[in-house]
Amino acid sequence: MREDTIAAIATPPGTGGISIVRVSGPDAVSVAGKAVKLKSGAALSSLKPWTVRLASVADKDGAQIDEALVFIMKAPRSYTGEDLVEVQCHGGSLVSQKVLAALLEGGARHAEPGEFTRRAFLNERITLEEAEAVLDVVEAPTEYALSQAGRRLRGELGDKVRRWEGTLYSALAAFQAGIDFPEDVDHGSCRAIEEMAAVHKEVAGLLDRAPLGLALTSGIEVCLVGPPNAGKSSLFNALLAADRAIVTEVPGTTRDILRERTEWNGLPVLLLDTAGLRETSDIVETIGVERAERAASESEVIVYVVDSTVGLTGGDKEWIKKWLKQGRRVLLVASKIDATPRRLTEGELSEAAGGSYVMASAKTGAGLEEIRKRVTGWFSRGGDLDLLAPGSARQVDCLRRASSSLGEALSRHAEGWTEDVVVMCLEEALKALAELTGKNVTEETLEQVFSRFCIGK
Amino acid sequence: MTERAKEYDILVVGSGHAAVEAALSGARLGHSVAIVTLNPPNIAGMPCNPAIGGPGKAQIVSEIDALGGEMALAVDSSTIELRVLNASKGPAVQSLRAQVDKKLYAGHMRVALREAGVTIRQGMVTGLRVKSGAVCGVVLDSGEYVGALRVVLCPGVYLESRIIIGDVVRESGPLGEPAAKGLSESLRRLGISMGRFKTGTSPRIAADSIRWDELKRETGALTPLAFSFLSEPRVYNNDVCYSTYTNELTHKIICDNLHRSPLFDGTIEGTGPRYCPSIEDKVYRFPERERHQIFLEMEAKDSEEVYILGLSTSLPVDVQLEMVHSLPGLREARIVKPGYAIEYDRILPNQIKPSLEVVGVDGLFSAGQINGTSGYEEAAAQGLMAGINAVLSLEGRTPVVLERSQAYIGVLIDDIVGNVIDEPYRMLTSRCEYRLLLRQQNADQRLTPIGRRIGLVSDKRWRVFEEKKAMLEKGRELLRVKVGGSEVRDRLRTPNTSLADFFELLPELADLPEEVRAEIELEAKYSGFIERQEREALRLRRYAGKRIPPGLSASQVPGLSREARDKLEKYAPPTIGRALETGVSPQDALILLAYMKNWGAKGGSEGDGE
Structure with missing residues (x-):
C-alpha cells in the first residue's frame, strides 16, 4: 500500500526566525530533490540521512527562493515512520510559502490537517498519548490553522472559484445525465467542452498571477541596496514618507538592516534599507554588508540605488548583472537627480538594468511614484490591481491540480478517448476545487442532473 | 398462543427481489429457510416496468451473479430484448439492459426456490418477537407464531402503504394486495425510527387496443449477449418495444388538471425520487419542453398488458385516459390498470449496519425498499448480502462488507447505511468513484473468489x-x-x-x-x-474506509471532544471517512482510530469484512 507524498509548513505561521517545511512519504527525497539542491551542487539524494547540510531551494524555473538547512530521515526511523525531508528555511510567511509551493510543484500533495501526526501514529512511531499531545500543542496552531486560512476564500476569489465550479458542474452534469439516463437525455457534449476550455483558460490565467496572491498575503519584500552614500536611506524615508533612517553625509552610516511596512498601490510592502555594498575594514560594517547582500537575495524586489552625481561603476554593473542572471527583479534607481553634475545617461542606466530604471530625487519627490508603480507592476502584471490571485500555497496547489486535471480532460477529449475518461478527469478537477469550497462532488452533480435534465421513466 | 422453539434458521419476510436472493443464499448455504408472503403467486413480481439493468444497475446484476446470486440467470432465462447502453461512452459506463417476460422471470425464481428447498408460507407478518435484544421469531395476522434464529425483512413498499390515484386514497399494496399492517409499529416499539417515501408507476394498456403501426419500433442488440457469466450469449430481438412522444395536447390535458393531482394538492406527503418523476411533474418543471419520449414495453412476448415507460402518474383515472388517448397509436387504447402513487414506511438511515443487520436488534436484517432504496436490482443485491450475513452471523463468522472500490454493491450499502437519504435511492454510475475499476464485464474477477469463500459459488x-x-x-x-x-x-x-x-x-x-x-x-x-x-x-481505503464497529459507543472513548462525541452519537457514521464528513475533526478521528485498534485487539471488533 503505497502512500502518496505530502508536504506542509510545520512551524506556526507568521514571522519567525526560521520556518520548517516538511515532506513525508515514499517519494519524499525525489520530490523534494526537484526543488532542493545541496550547496555543493550535488543532488539531495546524495545526502547521507541524518546529516544536516546547507542547500538552496529554487522554483521550477530555477530561480532561487532561499538558502536552507536540509536533512533526510529514512523510514522507519523518522517522525512519521516514512521517508522524511525537513527544510529549515528563513522565517517569514512569504519565504516559507514559496518553499512549500516549490515542493508541491515537485509533486507533493498539501498535507491534510494533522496528517503528519496521523501517519506517525498509524506507523506506530508514536503512542496515542503522544499523538494527542503533539496535536494539541503543535498541529492546532500550525497545519490546522494554515488549512483553515486556506479554506477562508477571499471574497472575490471565492466568487470566481464558485463561478468556475458552477460551470464545470453543469458540464459534468451534461455528460453524466447522458450516461446515467441514456434513454432520456440526448446531450451534445460540444458546449460542455467549450465551457470547460473557457474555464481552463481563466484558471491558468489566475495561476499566472499566483505571485500577486502570495504578495497580497505576506507583503512584497523590497530591498534597497547599492554603494555607500548613494542615497538609499533618504530614498527609504521618502518612500515611507517618514524620517525612519538616520541620514548623514558619512558613507556607511546604515550598518544594520531597517525594515518598515508600508502600502503601495494597495499592496502591502516590506521595505528594507541596507548597508552600502563595499569592501571595508570595519568589522561591524562588514557584517552589515554581508547582511545587505543576503537581504537582497531573499527579497522579492531589489532596488539598486546609485548616486547620479557619481555614476555607474563597474562594481555596480557586476552586482546588477549577477542578480538579473539569477532571475531576480531588479530596479535601478539613479538618485539625487536634483543635484549636479549628472554623471550618467539614461542609455547607460537602461543598458545596465535591462530597461528597468527610474530617475528619482528624495528631495523633490521626483520619480518616487514611478518607483512604487514599477515595483507593484511586477505583481499585478501591468498594474491592474483588481486582478485576483490565489492567496496561499494551499490555494495555489488546489488550483494547480484543478487546472491540470481540466487540461487533461480537454486533451483526452481531443485525442478521442471515451466519455468515461473525460468525466473522470473532470471529476478530479472538481474534487480539487471542492477542497477550496467544501462541496460534495457526487451530490452536486446529481442535483444538477435532476434539476436541469428531464429524466426518468 | 404457545411459543415453540425455532422452526427455521432464517425467516424471510416478503417475496420480492430482495427476499428471493436472501432466501436462496440462506438455503444454498445449508440452512432451513422459509419465506412468508402475502400472496405466493406474486413471488419475484415486477410491479413497475418489466426491465432489468441499465447504467449502474447492470453492474449490480453482474456482481450478484459473480457472488453466486440468481438474478442474472433469471434475466437470461426470460429476456425478450437486450440492449447495450452507453456503448460508445466507454467501458466504465457501458451497461446491459434487458426487457424480460415477467411471467418467465417469476417462474425461474419459483423453480430456484423449490430446488434450494425454501419453504413458502402464506401470511402477513404483523410483529416481531425479540428476546433479550435478539430476534426469535415473528407473529402472523392469523395469530400464529413462527420461530426463527434470524429474520430478514424484505417487505418492499407494503409497510403501511397507501395507494393514491387522484383524490382516491386506499390503504393497499401494489398488485392488488393489502398493505402490511403492524410490522412498522412493531419496529417502532423496538426503538427504530421510521420515515415515509413515495414512488409511482404508469398505467398499463391492453395490447390489442394499440395501433402499433403508428409507433416506432425499438430494436435490440444484434450481437449475442448475456447477463450471467454462466449463460451462453444470445441475440434477443423480439417485437416488444415501441416508442413515441407526448405532444401539445397531452401537456394541455395535464396542465388543465394539475389541481386534481395529489402531488400538487398536498395529499402525498412522502418524498418521491427525483430520477423517477411523474409526467405531471415533468410537464410542470420543464414547461419549455415540447415533448417527452414515451416507451411502450410488452410485459411478456405474448403479453396482453403493455407498460408505458415515461408516463408515471397519480392523476385521476379519467385524466389518465384522456392523456393516453392524446398519444399516437393510443387513440382508442384501454387502460387495464391505472397508474398510481404509493406511499410506504421505511427505516430511517443510520439504523442499519454495513452487514445489513438492524442496529439494536440482534439477528434482524433488512433489505430493499425498507432500507430506502428503489429498484429490483438494488433490492436483490441487499437481499443477497443480508442473506449471506444472516448465515455468517448464525455460524459465528465475520460479516462480508464490500468496499466502495470493490463493487457497486459496496457503494450502494455504504451509501444507504451512512448517508442521509431523502429520496428513494437508485444506483447511478455517478455515485461510484471508481467506475473504471467496477466494470460490468470484470465483476467475476472482482467478486467470484469472495463468493467462493462464502460458499455460494458452485463448482x-x-x-x-x-x-x-x-x-x-x-x-x-x-x-x-x-x-x-x-x-x-x-x-x-x-x-x-x-x-x-x-x-x-x-x-x-x-x-x-x-x-x-x-x-x-x-x-x-x-x-x-x-x-x-x-x-x-x-489512499482512501487506508483511513477513510476504516469501519467504526457498530457496537462502539462514543461515550466510552476517552479523550474525544464533546463536539465529536455529539456528532458520533447523532449520525453513527459507519466509517472514519463518514465521521470526518459529519465534521468530526481529524484529531478526534485519530483518537477514535487508536481506540478502535485497542478495541479490536480485545476481540470486540467486527473486523473489516474481507
Whole structure:
C-alpha cells in the first residue's frame, strides 16, 4: 500500500526566525530533490540521512527562493515512520510559502490537517498519548490553522472559484445525465467542452498571477541596496514618507538592516534599507554588508540605488548583472537627480538594468511614484490591481491540480478517448476545487442532473 | 398462543427481489429457510416496468451473479430484448439492459426456490418477537407464531402503504394486495425510527387496443449477449418495444388538471425520487419542453398488458385516459390498470449496519425498499448480502462488507447505511468513484473468489471462472510481446489502436474468446486511468474506509471532544471517512482510530469484512 507524498509548513505561521517545511512519504527525497539542491551542487539524494547540510531551494524555473538547512530521515526511523525531508528555511510567511509551493510543484500533495501526526501514529512511531499531545500543542496552531486560512476564500476569489465550479458542474452534469439516463437525455457534449476550455483558460490565467496572491498575503519584500552614500536611506524615508533612517553625509552610516511596512498601490510592502555594498575594514560594517547582500537575495524586489552625481561603476554593473542572471527583479534607481553634475545617461542606466530604471530625487519627490508603480507592476502584471490571485500555497496547489486535471480532460477529449475518461478527469478537477469550497462532488452533480435534465421513466 | 422453539434458521419476510436472493443464499448455504408472503403467486413480481439493468444497475446484476446470486440467470432465462447502453461512452459506463417476460422471470425464481428447498408460507407478518435484544421469531395476522434464529425483512413498499390515484386514497399494496399492517409499529416499539417515501408507476394498456403501426419500433442488440457469466450469449430481438412522444395536447390535458393531482394538492406527503418523476411533474418543471419520449414495453412476448415507460402518474383515472388517448397509436387504447402513487414506511438511515443487520436488534436484517432504496436490482443485491450475513452471523463468522472500490454493491450499502437519504435511492454510475475499476464485464474477477469463500459459488461457476482467468492471463502474456520495439499492451494505450490490429502478427490473440479479448484490450487501453483510480482507492481505503464497529459507543472513548462525541452519537457514521464528513475533526478521528485498534485487539471488533 503505497502512500502518496505530502508536504506542509510545520512551524506556526507568521514571522519567525526560521520556518520548517516538511515532506513525508515514499517519494519524499525525489520530490523534494526537484526543488532542493545541496550547496555543493550535488543532488539531495546524495545526502547521507541524518546529516544536516546547507542547500538552496529554487522554483521550477530555477530561480532561487532561499538558502536552507536540509536533512533526510529514512523510514522507519523518522517522525512519521516514512521517508522524511525537513527544510529549515528563513522565517517569514512569504519565504516559507514559496518553499512549500516549490515542493508541491515537485509533486507533493498539501498535507491534510494533522496528517503528519496521523501517519506517525498509524506507523506506530508514536503512542496515542503522544499523538494527542503533539496535536494539541503543535498541529492546532500550525497545519490546522494554515488549512483553515486556506479554506477562508477571499471574497472575490471565492466568487470566481464558485463561478468556475458552477460551470464545470453543469458540464459534468451534461455528460453524466447522458450516461446515467441514456434513454432520456440526448446531450451534445460540444458546449460542455467549450465551457470547460473557457474555464481552463481563466484558471491558468489566475495561476499566472499566483505571485500577486502570495504578495497580497505576506507583503512584497523590497530591498534597497547599492554603494555607500548613494542615497538609499533618504530614498527609504521618502518612500515611507517618514524620517525612519538616520541620514548623514558619512558613507556607511546604515550598518544594520531597517525594515518598515508600508502600502503601495494597495499592496502591502516590506521595505528594507541596507548597508552600502563595499569592501571595508570595519568589522561591524562588514557584517552589515554581508547582511545587505543576503537581504537582497531573499527579497522579492531589489532596488539598486546609485548616486547620479557619481555614476555607474563597474562594481555596480557586476552586482546588477549577477542578480538579473539569477532571475531576480531588479530596479535601478539613479538618485539625487536634483543635484549636479549628472554623471550618467539614461542609455547607460537602461543598458545596465535591462530597461528597468527610474530617475528619482528624495528631495523633490521626483520619480518616487514611478518607483512604487514599477515595483507593484511586477505583481499585478501591468498594474491592474483588481486582478485576483490565489492567496496561499494551499490555494495555489488546489488550483494547480484543478487546472491540470481540466487540461487533461480537454486533451483526452481531443485525442478521442471515451466519455468515461473525460468525466473522470473532470471529476478530479472538481474534487480539487471542492477542497477550496467544501462541496460534495457526487451530490452536486446529481442535483444538477435532476434539476436541469428531464429524466426518468 | 404457545411459543415453540425455532422452526427455521432464517425467516424471510416478503417475496420480492430482495427476499428471493436472501432466501436462496440462506438455503444454498445449508440452512432451513422459509419465506412468508402475502400472496405466493406474486413471488419475484415486477410491479413497475418489466426491465432489468441499465447504467449502474447492470453492474449490480453482474456482481450478484459473480457472488453466486440468481438474478442474472433469471434475466437470461426470460429476456425478450437486450440492449447495450452507453456503448460508445466507454467501458466504465457501458451497461446491459434487458426487457424480460415477467411471467418467465417469476417462474425461474419459483423453480430456484423449490430446488434450494425454501419453504413458502402464506401470511402477513404483523410483529416481531425479540428476546433479550435478539430476534426469535415473528407473529402472523392469523395469530400464529413462527420461530426463527434470524429474520430478514424484505417487505418492499407494503409497510403501511397507501395507494393514491387522484383524490382516491386506499390503504393497499401494489398488485392488488393489502398493505402490511403492524410490522412498522412493531419496529417502532423496538426503538427504530421510521420515515415515509413515495414512488409511482404508469398505467398499463391492453395490447390489442394499440395501433402499433403508428409507433416506432425499438430494436435490440444484434450481437449475442448475456447477463450471467454462466449463460451462453444470445441475440434477443423480439417485437416488444415501441416508442413515441407526448405532444401539445397531452401537456394541455395535464396542465388543465394539475389541481386534481395529489402531488400538487398536498395529499402525498412522502418524498418521491427525483430520477423517477411523474409526467405531471415533468410537464410542470420543464414547461419549455415540447415533448417527452414515451416507451411502450410488452410485459411478456405474448403479453396482453403493455407498460408505458415515461408516463408515471397519480392523476385521476379519467385524466389518465384522456392523456393516453392524446398519444399516437393510443387513440382508442384501454387502460387495464391505472397508474398510481404509493406511499410506504421505511427505516430511517443510520439504523442499519454495513452487514445489513438492524442496529439494536440482534439477528434482524433488512433489505430493499425498507432500507430506502428503489429498484429490483438494488433490492436483490441487499437481499443477497443480508442473506449471506444472516448465515455468517448464525455460524459465528465475520460479516462480508464490500468496499466502495470493490463493487457497486459496496457503494450502494455504504451509501444507504451512512448517508442521509431523502429520496428513494437508485444506483447511478455517478455515485461510484471508481467506475473504471467496477466494470460490468470484470465483476467475476472482482467478486467470484469472495463468493467462493462464502460458499455460494458452485463448482461449475468456479470452473468457468478459473478457465476465464487462465485465458485472461494467457492473453495478458501475449500483449507483452514486442512489436516494432514496444509491447503490444503499450501500443494499445491510445484510443485509436485496437486489438484486432495485431491479429495478423499474433494469431493466438484472435483465438481467444471474445469476452477475454475485450477484457484484455480495455485493461491495456485504459491501464493508465485504471492505475490512477486504484491508487486513489488505496489512499482512501487506508483511513477513510476504516469501519467504526457498530457496537462502539462514543461515550466510552476517552479523550474525544464533546463536539465529536455529539456528532458520533447523532449520525453513527459507519466509517472514519463518514465521521470526518459529519465534521468530526481529524484529531478526534485519530483518537477514535487508536481506540478502535485497542478495541479490536480485545476481540470486540467486527473486523473489516474481507
